[in-house]
Amino acid sequence: MKALLSLRPWLGVLAERRGRLLLGAVLMLATLLSALGLLSLSGWFITATAIAAVSASGYLDVFTPGSGIRFFAVSRTVSRYLERLYNHDTILRLLADLRGRVFARLVTLDARTLARARASQWLNRLTADIDTLDNLYLRLLAPPLVALLSILAFAAFAAAFLPIAGIVLLAILLPLGLVATAGCAWWGWRASHRRVDRQERLRVRAIEQVEGLAELTSYRALDAHRALWHREERALLDDQRRLGQRTAMGNLVVTVGIQLATLAVLLLGLEAFRSGQVSGPVMVMLALGTLAVSEGLGNLPMAFTQLGATVRAAERLNAQAELKTPLTGERLTSGGAAPSLDYRNVEVAHGARVVFSGLNLSLDPGQRVGIIGASGIGKSTLAQLAVRAFDPQGGRVEFDHQDIAGLAPDSLRARIGYLTQRSELFHDTLAANLRMGDPDASDAQLWDALERVELKAWAEALPEGLETWVGEQGRQLSGGQARRVALARVMLRDSPLVILDEPLSGLDAATAASLAKTLDAWLAGRTALLLGHDEAALPRCDRYWRLVPSGVGGRSGSELVKT
Template identity: 85%
Template structure:
């Protein structure tokens, strides 16, 4: 029971669409009751027809039961179609709700918190774990309730004609339903619970091998990695086979239980028929109706054998929801979320940052006055990008603080802070969409004229005019249709469209030839006027003009400015 508590938050999400879920459950019930009515009435009608043919009068009203059979046949088909269509639409809406919430939680985390788990594992949470939760309503909540209602309803129906039959049905089918749920859940718990982790590890191994194929081959570790992959795959296959066998055994028990109930009802009916308590058609109707109950109970073993997987997925998502970016300091009054405004100051006060066991900074001090351009140069891995990430609050320093316009950024809302910072990262992050869409990530309201203008500033207008569809040309996954220098300038143009008062440019001219770099430098010199600027690079010549340039050098306690 304690493990099932992990499902509580997600049950709360379900209640937000309780109207749709209730209607979906009613459609399930209508389908099952129509199946019960169809088989029961058909058994009565066939038997009554045979009895009438043997009787002296030979008369039977075929229109009423025939109409009932047609009604149940049509209603079963219609309700089944509507139930599948409606419930799957509801589940897709629920999954979209869940993914939106989980993703919103992820984007609120800082880089240090996100780095605790691999990117492939975060992706697995957003996809496989949330997909596993669709079992919660479609298989674990609605079907057992519908089956319970149908069993009780048919038992009461049988009780009207033959009280003993109704009692026997309840005595056999209710414990059978409990076994199909609790018994199968217990039996398949460990294998299904473990399967979630094994699936994730297998996906991680697959991504590692694809992305690191060159490194694995170079270090002759490919065979060892494949062996680990095969071991994970074998463990997953064994669990799936184990779950398959246990599901089949659960289905066997349920089927035998229903057959036993049917035989018991048939024997009671024969006894009652001999004693004149019921007619032959009623006896057959009750027996066939008992068989129809299998439609409600038959799917429970497979659903509840996988309960452990659903609970484990919920536990993992709950653990992710508890992750928070640590806050430091006292929150201060925030400013309006705007990308414009006067140039702010940016100050690093006694900042200390440790990555793993390595001290990146220890007691670092750096002040950038409003409208000032400061360049920071140094070797790769020395800590230049860490300065940028601290400014946008990708993570917080272990010691000291960073101030934006005389306010500690730990007390500013992340959205408000980042709206006032234009940040060009080392990587040119482009998405599989059109050139215009990628540019408008800097300013969603930018007109086509503004897009052409900014492309001209970064020396890309002539190239863009040669594209077959102009601004509507797709750039490919990660901008693969573009060269490295073109992708870099598209990313820079996006920052320029943002028009932020504080600009951070990390290697802004990387990938550019000398003539293009000189032209872009000249453009940036004009555009950066009046803004507060932090420039990061390996060499001063690779940066636009700046007021002061400092070099980061390795020190005993971490990198330091000299």
């Protein structure tokens, strides 16, 4: 019961659309009641017709029950269609709500918090875990409630003709519903609960193998990694097989229970028919109506066997929601002039690895500083500190003489143009990717930015021009083209402080030299922090510093040496 409390926040989200959910439940109930009416009335009508055929009078009003059968047949079809259409639309809306909320919380987390898990794990929260929650209404809340109402309704209907039949139906079907819900949930809890984590680990292993195939092969670790993958896969398949067996057993119990209830009602009806309490058609109607109740109970074992997975997904999302970012502060108040940027006695460590210890660096307004160093030495860390991806453990970073630890991240980042080491492009049009730099940019401004990075002729030759889709991660573009699109986006941002991490990487020598001249002119009057492996890979800078491993005085990490 305590574990079920993890569903409470998500039930609150469902409650925000309670009007749609209530209407969806009404459609589900209408479908089930139509099925009950159709089978019950059909049984009555067929039996009554047979009796009328051999009776002395031979008269039977076929029009009234015939109309009822047609009504229930049409209403069942229509209500089923509307229920599926309406409820699935509701679920898609709910999933959109859930993803929006989870993503909104995710983007506020600082880099240190995000580093606690792999990107694939965060993605799994945003996709698979939220998809698992769609069971909450469509399979775990509405169906058992509808099944309960249908049992009570049919038991009351049966009791109106034969009171003992209504009592027997309640005595058999209510415990059967409890077995189909709480019993199946308890039986499948452990396997379904751990399945969520095992699926995530299997996805992570698959991504590791694909992305790290070259490294795993080089270090001859491919077989060992594949063995781990297969181990996770076998464990997951064992759980899925176990859940399938228990779902089948739950369905068997429900089916046998319905058959026993039908047999009991039929025997009671026969006895009542012999004593003259009910007619033959009524006896058959009650028996067939009992069979129709299975439509409400039949899907419950499969849904509730997976309850543990839904709860585990909610637990994981709740744990993510509890993560708090320390990155809060006041709005930046300085104007639009080129700011200064100062690192004062900065200390940064990633776990046990010290990156900086007492690092100092100053950029005056309008000054360009180049930072040279090998991969992994800490260049990108300098950029992340400046945009407040995370705060240093010691010292401070100042933007225009204001400690950025006291500034709101969105307010700070609005003043910074940052080209990251990776060219982050989205599966959208070229224009949409460029307008991430300036949402209000006109087409003319987009073409101007493309011309600056020497992509205008290429873009004009595209059949759809600016409306060309660049593909996931810009896969429709070459590495150099994607890099220049990302750079054009930074140019459109027109920020007074610019940070460029490897701005000329992936370009041929001629293009890199030409683009370096363009950047030299564009950076005039801006404060710029330029990061690269060597001076030749950067536009002209006023000063150059080299990041090297530090060994002075027993300190660890990296230090700056003037070149």
